Amino acid sequence: MNGSGSTMMSKYRNGSYTGSIVDVYYGNLQVQAIISGGKLADVQFMQYPSDRQTSLRKSQNAMPILKSEAIASQNAQVDAVSGATETSKGFVQSLSNALAQATN
Amino acid sequence: MPITVEIVESSHASNGRAKIQSAIDKVFEYFRYVDGKYSVYKESSEITDINRGRTSIVKASAEIKEIFKLAEKTKQETGGYFDIVNRQGIYDPSGIVKGWAILNAANLLKGLGFTDYCVEAGGDIQTAGSNSKGQKWRIGIKNPFKQSEIIKVIQLGGEGVATSGTYIRGQHIYNPKNMAEAIEDIVSLTVIGPNVYEADRFATAAFAMGKKGIEFIERQEGLEGYIIDKKGIATMTSGFERYVVRSGSPGHSYFGLRALALF
Numbered sequence: 001m002n003g004s005g006s007t008m009m010s011k012y013r014n015g016s017y018t019g020s021i022v023d024v025y026y027g028n029l030q031v032q033a034i035i036s037g038g039k040l041a042d043v044q045f046m047q048y049p050s051d052r053q054t055s056l057r058k059s060q061n062a063m064p065i066l067k068s069e070a071i072a073s074q075n076a077q078v079d080a081v082s083g084a085t086e087t088s089k090g091f092v093q094s095l096s097n098a099l100a101q102a103t104n
Numbered sequence: 105m106p107i108t109v110e111i112v113e114s115s116h117a118s119n120g121r122a123k124i125q126s127a128i129d130k131v132f133e134y135f136r137y138v139d140g141k142y143s144v145y146k147e148s149s150e151i152t153d154i155n156r157g158r159t160s161i162v163k164a165s166a167e168i169k170e171i172f173k174l175a176e177k178t179k180q181e182t183g184g185y186f187d188i189v190n191r192q193g194i195y196d197p198s199g200i201v202k203g204w205a206i207l208n209a210a211n212l213l214k215g216l217g218f219t220d221y222c223v224e225a226g227g228d229i230q231t232a233g234s235n236s237k238g239q240k241w242r243i244g245i246k247n248p249f250k251q252s253e254i255i256k257v258i259q260l261g262g263e264g265v266a267t268s269g270t271y272i273r274g275q276h277i278y279n280p281k282n283m284a285e286a287i288e289d290i291v292s293l294t295v296i297g298p299n300v301y302e303a304d305r306f307a308t309a310a311f312a313m314g315k316k317g318i319e320f321i322e323r324q325e326g327l328e329g330y331i332i333d334k335k336g337i338a339t340m341t342s343g344f345e346r347y348v349v350r351s352g353s354p355g356h357s358y359f360g361l362r363a364l365a366l367f
Contacts, residue, residue: 063319068339071255071332073247074351078257079235080108082294083246084269085227 107135111213112220112236127216131209135225138205141167144196155194171197174204178305182320186309187280203266203304206230210300223300228266230300242349248292248332255338256294256330258347264300268293268311279312289314292332295321296347302327 109131111124143149150168153159161172175197178186188197202225210223210230220233222241231241240261244254248271258265269292270277276286293311297303306327310317318339321329328344 063322064342066318066322066339066341067345068337071247071336071338073250073253073255074244074257076242076244076254076257076349076351078242078244078254079110080222080224080229080241081227081244081246081254082224082229082265082267083227083251084248084267084272084275084292085106 106226107132108222108224109209110222110235111218112234114218114220123216127213127218130212130216131223134209134212135205138201141165142171142197142201144194144198151195151197171201171204174305175200178309182306182309184281185279185312185320186305189280191278191283199308200301200305202226202228203264203299203301206304207264207299207301228264228300228304229260230264231260232262234261245294245330246292249336255332257349257351258296259349260296260347263296263298263347264303265294265296266300266304266307267295268307270311277311279314281312287312287314288334290317290331290333293317293321294330296328296344298326 109128111127113121113124140146140148141150144151144155146152150159150165154161154164154168161169164172172188175186175188178200179188186199188195188199190196206223206225206228207230209225210221210232213221213223214232218232220235222232222235223230227246229241229243231243235241240259243258243260243265245256245258245267246269247253247255248269251271268277270287271291279285279287290311293307295303295307295310297306306321306324307329310320310329313320315331315333318329318331318341321327321331322341328341328347330338330340330344332338
């Protein structure tokens with residue numbers, strides 16, 4: 001991320017920050033984040049994936065432009081977690097492990 | 105923990121502790137049954153009987169026949185990107201059995217009169233009603249690059265969610281339409297559906313499509329998705345954000361406003 005103050009611990013510094021260009025399959029997307037009052041106040045699109053021939057064709061299809069973002073760690077209380085598990089070979093294998101643990 | 109069952113005690117109904125414990129026991133008993141029947145790692149399972157040629161699909165139990173029927177239906181609905189025949193030429197229905205079994209377990213609880221519960225097995229989840237705080241169930245999505253972290257929080261009240269991923273060491277998912285091709289451009293795909301069975305079968309199929317999988321989910325009515333590529337860039341379907349709990353939004357329980365952005 002360009003601009004000063006990239007990684008924030010508790011507050012964002014006011015100002016606008018231009019994000020890096022992200023390839024979203026059929027073009028580039030670049031956003032500008034506007035920080036106000038220490039919080040993300042607005043997001044402006046600097047580049048839409050419509051400035052290329054192929055992306056224009058795709059934009060004319062029914063498929064809307066899907067939003068992309070860099071993943072970011074969240075500090076939050078949750079009731080459960082969804083993700084790939086130890087043996088993605090199958091539910092039943094991780095089930096075997098769980099049952100083995102439960103009977104000990 | 106590979107399996108979690110949470111049942112919220114309701115104040116009005118006669119759902120006392122003993123009833124809840126008995127219900128949880130029934131759920132685990134049901135999962136043991138599913139394991140015994142569908143595990144390709146068990147020599148004594150019915151699916152292994154079929155794979156070894158000791159019996160045929162035609163002679164199999166009604167339930168196994170139903171699973172094969174559902175698998176075939178899913179294969180057609182996904183243009184062949186869902187297929188229970190694996191690279192070794194073995195029938196492995198785990199990509200559909202998981203969601204199906206969790207939904208059955210949830211319906212078992214529903215049948216017992218419970219209205220607020222959350223059943224999680226192998227990272228796939230079915231929700232109903234509210235959590236113990238009276239809010240929608242808060243589900244975190246794991247960071248594929250650091251599994252102790254969460255990179256998104258969604259809130260569900262009756263929907264199901266499933267995540268397909270290849271970030272577990274040594275595990276790969278292959279394109280059933282080209283078995284030599286391991287899917288490598290994406291590492292995680294989370295699908296929210298009307299129930300966990302729908303979410304699971306489509307997450308399994310869409311992952312095999314690679315980056316285009318999120319477009320497939322976008323085109324399906326009733327499904328929303330969040331895909332993460334190998335560079336840590338996520339793309340979401342157009343209706344996904346209505347499920348997202350924003351960190352820093354008021355009225356939600358969270359630990360502070362700290363956000364470490366990965367750029």
